[in-house]
Amino acid sequence: xxxxxxxxxxxxxxxxxxxxxxxxxxxxxxxxxxxxxxxxxxxxxxxxxxxxxxxxxxxxxxxxxxxxxxxxxxxxxxxxxxxxxxxxxxxxxxxxxxxxxxxxxxxxxxxxxxxxxxxxxxxxxxxxxxxxxxxxxxxxxxxxxxxxxxxxxxxxxxxxxxxxxxxxxxxxxxxxxxxxxxxxxxxxxxxxxxxxxxxxxxxxxxxxxxxxxxxxxxxxxxxxxxxxxxxxxxxxxxxxxxxxxxxxxxxxxxxxxxxxxxxxxxxxxxxxxxxxxxxxxxxxxxxxxxxx
Amino acid sequence: xxxxxxxxxxxxxxxxxxxxxxxxxxxxxxxxxxxxxxxxxxxxxxxxxxxxxxxxxxxxxxxxxxxxxxxxxxxxxxxxxxxxxxxxxxxxxxxxxxxxxxxxxxxxxxxxxxxxxxxxxxxxxxxxxxxxxxxxxxxxxxxxxxxxxxxxxxxxxxxxxxxxxxxxxxxxxxxxxxxxxxxxxxxxxxxxxxxxxxxxxxxxxxxxxxxxxxxxxxxxxxxxxxxxxxxxxxxxxxxxxxxxxxxxxxxxxxxxxxxxxxxxxxxxxxxxx
Amino acid sequence: xxxxxxxxxxxxxxxxxxxxxxxxxxxxxxxxxxxxxxxxxxxxxxxxxxxxxxxxxxxxxxxxxxxxxxxxxxxxxxxxxxxxxxxxxxxxxxxxxxxxxxxxxxxxxxxxxxxxxxxxxxxxxxxxxxxxxxxxxxxxxxxxxxxxxxxxxxxxxxxxxxxxxxxxxxxxxxxxxxxxxxxxxxxxxxxxxxxxxxxxxxxxxxxxxxxxxxxxxxxxxxxxxxxxxxxxxxxxxxxxxxxxxxxxxxxxxxxxxxxxxxxxxxxxxxxxxxxxxxxxxxxxxxxxxxxxxxxxxxxxxxxxxxxxxxxxxxxxxxxxxxxxxxxxxxxxxxxxxxxxxxxxxxxxxxxxxxxxxxxxxxxxxxxxxxxxxx
Numbered sequence: 001x002x003x004x005x006x007x008x009x010x011x012x013x014x015x016x017x018x019x020x021x022x023x024x025x026x027x028x029x030x031x032x033x034x035x036x037x038x039x040x041x042x043x044x045x046x047x048x049x050x051x052x053x054x055x056x057x058x059x060x061x062x063x064x065x066x067x068x069x070x071x072x073x074x075x076x077x078x079x080x081x082x083x084x085x086x087x088x089x090x091x092x093x094x095x096x097x098x099x100x101x102x103x104x105x106x107x108x109x110x111x112x113x114x115x116x117x118x119x120x121x122x123x124x125x126x127x128x129x130x131x132x133x134x135x136x137x138x139x140x141x142x143x144x145x146x147x148x149x150x151x152x153x154x155x156x157x158x159x160x161x162x163x164x165x166x167x168x169x170x171x172x173x174x175x176x177x178x179x180x181x182x183x184x185x186x187x188x189x190x191x192x193x194x195x196x197x198x199x200x201x202x203x204x205x206x207x208x209x210x211x212x213x214x215x216x217x218x219x220x221x222x223x224x225x226x227x228x229x230x231x232x233x234x235x236x237x238x239x240x241x242x243x244x245x246x247x248x249x250x251x252x253x254x255x256x257x258x259x260x261x262x263x264x265x266x267x268x269x270x271x272x273x274x275x276x277x278x279x280x281x282x283x284x285x286x287x288x289x290x291x292x
Numbered sequence: 293x294x295x296x297x298x299x300x301x302x303x304x305x306x307x308x309x310x311x312x313x314x315x316x317x318x319x320x321x322x323x324x325x326x327x328x329x330x331x332x333x334x335x336x337x338x339x340x341x342x343x344x345x346x347x348x349x350x351x352x353x354x355x356x357x358x359x360x361x362x363x364x365x366x367x368x369x370x371x372x373x374x375x376x377x378x379x380x381x382x383x384x385x386x387x388x389x390x391x392x393x394x395x396x397x398x399x400x401x402x403x404x405x406x407x408x409x410x411x412x413x414x415x416x417x418x419x420x421x422x423x424x425x426x427x428x429x430x431x432x433x434x435x436x437x438x439x440x441x442x443x444x445x446x447x448x449x450x451x452x453x454x455x456x457x458x459x460x461x462x463x464x465x466x467x468x469x470x471x472x473x474x475x476x477x478x479x480x481x482x483x484x485x486x487x488x489x490x491x492x493x494x495x496x497x498x499x500x501x502x503x504x505x506x507x508x509x510x511x512x513x514x515x516x517x518x519x520x521x522x523x524x525x526x527x528x529x530x531x532x533x534x535x536x537x538x539x540x541x542x543x544x545x546x547x548x549x550x551x552x553x554x555x556x557x558x559x560x561x562x563x564x565x
Numbered sequence: 566x567x568x569x570x571x572x573x574x575x576x577x578x579x580x581x582x583x584x585x586x587x588x589x590x591x592x593x594x595x596x597x598x599x600x601x602x603x604x605x606x607x608x609x610x611x612x613x614x615x616x617x618x619x620x621x622x623x624x625x626x627x628x629x630x631x632x633x634x635x636x637x638x639x640x641x642x643x644x645x646x647x648x649x650x651x652x653x654x655x656x657x658x659x660x661x662x663x664x665x666x667x668x669x670x671x672x673x674x675x676x677x678x679x680x681x682x683x684x685x686x687x688x689x690x691x692x693x694x695x696x697x698x699x700x701x702x703x704x705x706x707x708x709x710x711x712x713x714x715x716x717x718x719x720x721x722x723x724x725x726x727x728x729x730x731x732x733x734x735x736x737x738x739x740x741x742x743x744x745x746x747x748x749x750x751x752x753x754x755x756x757x758x759x760x761x762x763x764x765x766x767x768x769x770x771x772x773x774x775x776x777x778x779x780x781x782x783x784x785x786x787x788x789x790x791x792x793x794x795x796x797x798x799x800x801x802x803x804x805x806x807x808x809x810x811x812x813x814x815x816x817x818x819x820x821x822x823x824x825x826x827x828x829x830x831x832x833x834x835x836x837x838x839x840x841x842x843x844x845x846x847x848x849x850x851x852x853x854x855x856x857x858x859x860x861x862x863x864x865x866x867x868x869x870x871x872x873x874x875x876x877x878x879x880x881x882x883x884x885x886x887x888x889x890x891x892x893x894x895x896x897x898x899x900x901x902x903x904x905x906x907x908x909x910x911x912x913x914x915x916x917x918x919x920x921x922x923x924x925x926x927x928x929x930x931x932x933x934x935x936x937x938x939x
Contacts, residue, residue, distance in 0.1 A: 142449075143493035159494045160449065160477035194642050195675040197662040200692035200740055206663075209688070213679040242478025242489070243454060249479075257481065260381040260456035 056274070063271055064264040071268035079246050080254040081272060087162065087250060088230035091169035095177045095226045100219060103181035104207065108190065118182075125175045132171055133239025140167060140240075164241035165248050169230035176229050177222035184218025185211070224284050231277060341540035342370045346392060348383045349375060350399035350458075350527065351484055352423065352503050356560040357397070357548075363556075364547050371540055379482045380404075380458060387412055387532065394541035397529040397548070399423070400458035404528040414538070417530035420549050421562035425462055425520040426502045428490045428512040435496050440466060440517045443497055444474050451486045451495040454479040459486070462523040463499040469522035487512065501525070503561035526565065595653060596620070597744060597776045601638045602647030603631075610634050610800040611648070614778070616793075618653075618743075621770050621777040623791030625784060627819055631800040632780040633672075636746050639778060641665050652744055652776070663692070668737030670747040674729050676721035682708060682732045683717040689740035707735040711769075727758040734769060745770075747779035751786050763789055784823040788812070796820055814937050816857060826859040827905045830939060838936055844902050846929075847878045848936040855939040862896060862908035864933035868926040869917055879929040881905075885921050888914070895919070899927060 037045075064071070071077065105111075106118055124132055140147040142157045150156040158164040192214060196206035212219075234252040241248040243257065251273045258266040345364075349357050354377045361373035376383065376393070380403035387393055388410040396413070397420070398404040404417050429437045435448055443450045452474070453460030460479060467474055477495065480486040487504050489495040491511045498512075505514035529548060531541045547553050554564060597616040602609075610631040616622045624632040637643040639650070641662030650658040657665055668689075676685050686704035687697075695703065708717050711731040721729055730750065737745060750766060751759050767790055770777050781787050787794050788808035795805040796817070804816045815821040821828030831840040833852035839845045846858050872880070883901030890896070895914040897907045907927060909917075919925070 137492055137494060141492060141494045159489075189675070191671065191675055192677060194640075194662070195669065195671055195677075196688070196692075198640050198642070198665075198667060198669040199689035199736065200663050201688070202663050202692075205692060210677055214677075238481055238485070242451065243480060244476070244478050253481075257454050257456045257479075259385075260379070260454070262456075263385075 059267060059270060059274070063267050067264060068268055068271075071265055072272065076245060076254070077269060077272060080249055080251045080269070081276065083162070083165070083246065083249065084231055084251040084273070085276070087165045087169055088173075088227050088233075090166045091173055091230040091233075092177075092223050092227040094166060094170040095174040096219070096223060099174045099177040099222075099226075100181055100212075103178045103185055104211070106178070107182045107185035108193075121178050122175050124172055125179075129172055129233065129235030129237075130239050133168060133236040136168060136171055136236065136240040140164075159240060160242045160244065160248060162241075162247055165237050165250060168236040168240040169233045172233050172236050173226040173230040177219075177226040180222030180225060181215060181218055184215045184222075187218075188214050220284070224281065228277060228281060231273070341368045341537075341543040343537050343540060344372045344374060345394045345537050345540035345544050346374050346376070347395040347397065347544065348387060348391070348393045349377055349395075349397040350380045350383070350403075351377050351482060352399055352501055353377065353397055353527070355507055356503075356557045356562070359556050360544075360547060360553055363552065364544055367547075368540070368543065373544065381406075381456070390534075392534070392536065393532055394535040394537050395529065395544055396532055397527060399525060399527055400461070401526055401528055402461070403458065404530065407530070407532070412533055413530040414533045414535065415531060417528035418545075418549065419526040419565040420529045420545075421527045421554075421557045422565055423501045423503055423525045423527060423562055425459070425466055425499055425517075425523055425525075426505050427515040427517060428487055428498045428500050428505050428508070429515055430490065430493060430496060431510060431513050433513050433515065437497055437515055439515075440470050440474075440499075440519050441472055443499070444472055446475075448496045449494070450474065450476045451478045451480050451489045451498045452476040453483050453486050453499070454481055457482055458525055459483040459499070459501060462525050465523040466499070466517070466519040470519040472519075501561070506561040524563070527562070597639075597778070598649070598651040599639065600648035601635050601650065602645060603634055603638050603643055604646045605634075608634075608800060610638070612795070612797060612800070612802055613648075614795065616776045616778060618775050619773070620793065621773075621779065621791045622793050622795055623787035624778065624780045624797055625782070625787045625794050625820075625823075626797035627782060630797045632782075632797050633748055634800075635797070636669075636748050636778065636780045639744065640667050640669050640746055666741075666743040668740055668742030668745045670730075670733045670737045670745070670750050672749040673753050674721075674733035676724075676729055676732055676736070678721050681718050681720055682713060682724065682728075685721070685732055686736045686739050689736060693740055703739060704735075707739050708732070711735045711765075725758070726754045727762045730754065730762055731765070734766065738769075738773070743775045745773060745775065745777040747777070749781055749783075750779060750790075751783070752781070766790060784820075813935070814857070815859065816939070821859065826861055827865075829858045829903075831856060831858065833936060836931070840903070844881060846903075846934060847931045848934045849931050850936040852936055852938060856936045857939050858934055858936045860929050860934045862906045863894075864929050865905060865907035865909075866928045867897065867907055867909060867913075867917055867919070868928065869923070871926050872928065878931065879934070881927050883925055883927050885919055885923045885925060887921055888919060897925075899925065903927070 102121065106114065106121070127135075137159065138144050140150070140158050142148070142151055142159060147158065150158070158167055188211065192210050193203070193206045196210045197203065201209065232252055233250070234256060237248070237250060238253050238256075243249050243253050251269060255266050255269045255273070258269055347357065347361070354375075357375060357377075361375060364373050365371055380398040380400055383396065384398065384403045384406040387396055387407050396404070396407055398407075401417075404413075407413055408417065427437055427440070427443065429435065435442075437443065437448070442448075452463050455461055455464055459482075478489070480489065480498075483500050483504055486498040487500050487508055490498045491508060502514065505512055529545055531538065531545060535541045548557075558564060596618045597614060599615075600611070600613045602611050604610075608631065612624075612631070612635050614622065614635075624635055626632045634643055638645055641657070641660060645658050648658075650656065652666065676682075677688065680688065683701060683704050686707050687700035690700035690703045691697065705714070705717060708714055711734065713728060713731055713735070716724060716728055716732075721732070724732060730753070734750075751763055754762055763786065770790060779787075779790060791808065793805065794808055794811050796803050796811065796819070798817060798819055804811060804820060806814075811820060812824050815824060815826060815828055818828060829838070829840050829843075829846065831838040831843075831846070833848075833850075833854060833856040835851055835853070836848055837845050838848055838852075838856055838858050848858060871882075881902040883899035883903065883905070885897055886900045887898040888895055890911075891908065893911070894908045895911055897909065897914070897919060899905050899907060905927060917925070
């Protein structure tokens with residue numbers, strides 16, 4: 001069913017849809033189920049679905065439901081969850097502030113080596129996060145290329161701090177935002193910006209008042225992706241920011257360490273993270289994602 | 293203990309390591325030694341070891357077990373030793389999860405217990421070495437760390453292993469023994485991660501194993517502390533029930549526990565059981 | 566071009582012909598004085614434009630001729646590679662688009678989809694320093710003038726094509742530009758709306774006191790809206806003048822085709838014009854030297870047999886290459902001695918039994934030709 005059909009389908013369900021649905025000729029692809037979907041596509045599709053769903057179901061099966069209330073009322077869980085949400089949100093905010101302009105630069109400004117820059121921007125997507133953490137240490141660590149000066153001039157050291165968690169998560173999550181926003185920008189008509197400049201808007205005003213609202217759905221989608229990625233971040237965080245409860249121990253770190261000694265606690269923690277992610281993504285989907 | 297003395301001792305230790313390594317090498321080369329090791333194993337095992345033996349071993353054993361693996365292959369032509377090094381906990385989890393392994397060498401009795409409780413071991417595990425904690429400081433010990441108590445200085449950035457992993461549990465035991473309260477900047481997921489933070493100069497000190505300090509070479513400096521005696525870690529080794537190559541597994545364990553094996557292990561900083 | 570358009574065009578052409586010669590040259594210091602040179606790859610645009618305040622000039626030309634590039638250069642959206650751009654005595658060629666006193670009506674209007682009609686119009690005044698309230702008051706006035714007060718709160722996607730076009734014009738005018746640029750202002754409209762919007766636009770342009778330049782490929786739009794036409798082909802100006810003058814004296818096949826005339830170039834000796842590498846045409850004008858000759862398709866009479874009694878001295882043996890309906894007429898494209906287009910009624914075409922490949926004789930009376938110096 002194409003997206004064009006959707007409003008109809010929605011109307012169907014509101015106004016006695018099933019009757020109309022029955023009037024469709026049999027065998028027609030659409031609301032009636034999988035009829036008409038070719039088997040070579042349907043089978044791998046179902047396998048793919050199972051592949052993604054079964055591990056999550058297994059997690060539910062293995063959940064120690066009786067111990068769950070005890071696990072979930074522990075202060076440590078909420079501390080880790082609060083820190084996770086805080087850091088993921090802050091990392092998303094950082095990504096927005098510097099990632100959206102970067103996406104604009106990549107999409108709208110011709111400059112030599114743009115292809116190379118784009119490749120570099122997407123590098124954290126393929127880099128093992130632990131390597132990203134080491135790279136961040138080399139750059140922003142107390143003894144790092146940049147971090148040395150941050151420490152000397154401002155007395156700022158990032159490793160082992162909550163800010164360090166935000167930096168690590170933003171490093172890993174920002175490429176998702178940049179790629180998403182850049183794609184939306186490329187699809188958006190640049191002539192709207194031109195129209196704005198002919199009306200007396202500077203390029204920045206044109207971006208702020210015209211482009212930004214136009215690409216808002218893309219930004220929102222990118223921000224959700226980045227947020228979700230930041231929430232699940234483990235490797236770069238533990239490498240760069242370390243692990244200290246309440247300061248740098250986010251949920252994934254807590255899950256990992258719990259797994260060393262108490263697998264049931266790990267499952268309970270995972271369940272919390274899963275539930276929160278699903279709740280937030282579903283909430284945002286309705287509000288933002290459908291706008292695109 | 294003064295710094296000068298300690299440095300001298302370190303140099304001696306380092307020389308000792310190279311000497312031991314040389315000895316080990318010559319031991320390898322000597323046909324007498326290898327044949328005796330071979331006959332040892334064939335005598336006690338049901339047959340001459342052959343084929344592949346898979347060893348799951350704690351990360352801290354990486355250097356010495358790799359050496360021992362080569363010795364074993366040389367002494368028993370036709371055998372091949374493959375290793376999987378990692379955190380003892382995750383290794384134990386993989387073994388109980390059905391990973392194909394012949395030998396498990398853990399960094400703590402607690403992690404070994406995960407396997408034995410699951411009925412994964414053939415026979416009872418034996419302690420083959422012990423490891424003692426040491427403070428790793430920046431080269432030259434610029435913060436003049438001299439005792440475990442010095443680490444409680446709030447100006448120092450100290451990393452510990454997470455309490456869930458053996459080195460963290462041991463560190464906690466030592467701190468308890470000294471009635472000290474230490475707030476680190478981070479509880480690292482394993483001993484190598486803790487050490488790395490000092491190697492990269494992100495942390496000023498870490499509580500790790502002597503073997504790790506030794507393996508890091510000149511990138512960190514070790515400081516002994518008396519409380520470490522209360523937190524000595526036993527390393528158990530066991531043959532696994534589901535081993536597909538029992539003869540070779542047994543032979544390898546025997547090599548580890550033999551005089552030759554102990555020589556390699558102690559030169560890496562392990563203590564005899 | 567529909568037949569309706571053509572009749573309209575002819576009327577306009579004749580109506581404005583009385584206005585006389587080119588109204589062009591801008592008074593010293595006032596209006597637009599530009600030579601737009603833009604080089605991009607193989608393409609080179611080199612167009613000179615002088616437009617007085619209150620004058621409306623249309624850039625007319627086929628697709629790819631460079632008219633839109635010229636417009637964008639005037640707006641500052643494309644940098645000039647050479648030439649000059651002066652508006653009311655001020656050099657603008659280094660001025661960024663947002664600082665030029667220029668308003669643009671884009672081809673598909675480019676109304677900001679996230680803003681209401683009112684906020685679209687208020688956008689310009691806002692950028693020029695008006696407060697939000699002031700800008701909205703001004704915008705409301707503009708919408709009122711355009712008869713759109715009732716649609717002020719509507720988002721662009723809820724406006725009809727004609728309404729959107731008027732919002733776009735209001736938005737461009739709201740900044741009080743000294744140069745108004747319109748890129749194919751009617752192209753996005755259907756035929757019915759177009760007629761109405763064209764008339765309105767003409768009124769607004771007539772009221773506009775500064776320079777207006779519009780770009781179009783539609784001769785009717787150009788002739789109705791503009792005081793003067795500048796015809797551009799391949800980046801060069803090939804002809805300019807009042808619509809009436811150009812309609813009667815086309816100088817290129819493109820214009821001739823647009824206004825529906827057969828056009829030939831040749832050497833005149835008295836009443837005879839010898840075409841370059843072709844037959845001769847007898848005309849009523851008495852000229853010498855290089856000339857153009859035109860006659861409308863409807864001036865052509867076709868015969869299946871060589872006519873014996875006709876007085877027409879312009880008689881050519883041709884072959885029908887193609888036939889197409891053109892309003893209520895049949896347009897026959899002929900090849901042969903003289904390639905030409907002939908217009909005839911459907912009845913006549915049926916009686917002659919015309920079909921592609923048919924041999925015909927084409928006759929044109931000298932009185933219906935028009936010759937003028939090249």
